[in-house]
Amino acid sequence: MNRTWHRWIPAVAVPAVVVVVAVTGGVAATASADLPERSPQEVLALVGASEVEAFSGTLEQSSDLGLPDVSALSSGSGSSDDSGAAVSSALELATGSHTARIYADGPERLRVQVLDTLAERDAVRNGDDLWFYDSDEQTAVHATLPSRGDGATPGDSPPGTDGAVPTPDEMASRFLESVDPSTDVSLGSEQTVAGRDAYSLVLTPRTDDTLVGSVTIAVDAETGMPLEVQVFARGSAAAAFEVGFSELSLDTPSADLFDFAPPAGTEVTEKDLADRFDGDGDGGAGPGADASDAAGHQGSEPTVTGEGWGSIVETSLGGDLTEITSNPLFSQLATPVEGGSVLQTALVSVLLTDDGRLLAGAVPAELLQQAAAAE
Structure with a gap:
């Protein structure tokens, strides 16, 4: 998996829903494992050297952020614009538990299916082709990634689309970027996640000026791939947010999983992403850029x-x-x-x-x- 560490503080800190919009985890069952002894620094290096690019699996996400139940308002808020819909969707995903299926084959092929009781939402990237589909609303958004000449590289994802439902790897990347002298890095109990043995990397802030008590990352002992991320609020023994695999295969998914065509009767909206890339090849500032759009920020x-x-x-x-x-x-x-x-x-x-x-x-x-x- 591409090892690009994002600055996690800006990612989680733009309109409240960004930390929460990191949706995916209800959390995978864990148990103790028996692994070769490693230091925290060796486990950090193991994550940094991870090269897993092809996999498929089921993600379970749960959030207990202290937000009230706004399901009635979010479904009937009357907001017809894109920002209102984005915030409503993010809030809905920020509460309770959710399940998603994810398929990845390199940086340019990704499919995430968020599974609701009677509906499904899909985010699909196949090369430069992007689709976002809501089966309940019978709507879809289609976009084409800009070419190199428009300031983006073929491997770039547009802001806010690199995962739609972030994987444990994406969440771990945001937190691991903050590892500096302000963070205590230690190892917790070894565990098993989605049938794979894992080290437990624990990040603890050395400051009282944060709501975060600690972050625990389950690191696959064989590949270094993050399998689960749990974020604990200060003074709480229960995770406020967690995301992890309940099932995982490292086999390459079938190519036809990334070929998406909206079902008959779907209302399709075309989006132009050219102005969302700033020309420096980084796709326009990553997660924070998406949050600004969601808030109507100009x-x-x-x-x-x-x-x-x-x-x-x-x-x-x-x-x-x-x-x-x-x-x-x-x-x-x-x-x-x-x-x-x-x-x-x-x-x-x-x-x-x-x-x-x-x-x-x-x-x-x-x-x-x-x-x-x-x-």
Whole structure:
């Protein structure tokens, strides 16, 4: 699997749903294993050297972020625009437990099927061809990745599409990027995930300025592939978010799994992604760029203050915020505070100020208010 470490703090810190939108884990059954002894540094190196690119499996995801049940509002919020639909979908995936099937064959072939009780949502990439399908709504979005001449490389994914339902590898990448002197790295009990023996890598912040208590990553002992990620809020013995494989095969999936054609009667929308790539070959700033789109952000580039686990991302949304603040989802989830409104989850805080700024981080809400007041 491509070993590109993403900055995890910006990824989880843009409108609350980004940490949660990392959907996939209800969590795979685990048991003890008997493995050769390794140091934490050796397990980190094992992950870094992982080259698994072809696999298929079932992902189980569960979230307990302290969010209220907004299913009625999210399904009937009356928002007809793309941002409202994106936020509603993210919130729905951020609560409870969910199951997904995933198929991967290199960086340019990926299919994720999020399985609902009576419906299915698919995200498919086959080379430059992208599809997002909702069987319940009978809708599909189709896009074509820009060519090199448009600023993207063939291996790039557009913002927010590199997985749709992030794999444990994608989640682990975001957290492992933060491994520095502010993080204690240790090993927990060896375990078995999806029938594979795994080391348990534990990341513990060395600061009180974060809501994250620890992150546990199950690392496949043979390949170094992350099999499960659990994120614990400070002071909690139960994971606030977890994603892991319950089934996993390292065989190459059949090529026809990546050939998608919408069923008859599907309403298809074509999307132009050319303006979502910034010309530097990185696809336009990764996960944070997608979050900005979901919020209807046309403001400034995000700035980051603080360090490590206590980092705070700030951006100016610009324009009239009435569309956001008048949404029933917003009033249900946000709490009015001096100078704005706060959305608080077990792992992430988000502050929307009255003057149109958005501050977010895996930090207590009062730290966001202090940062906003210091401007």
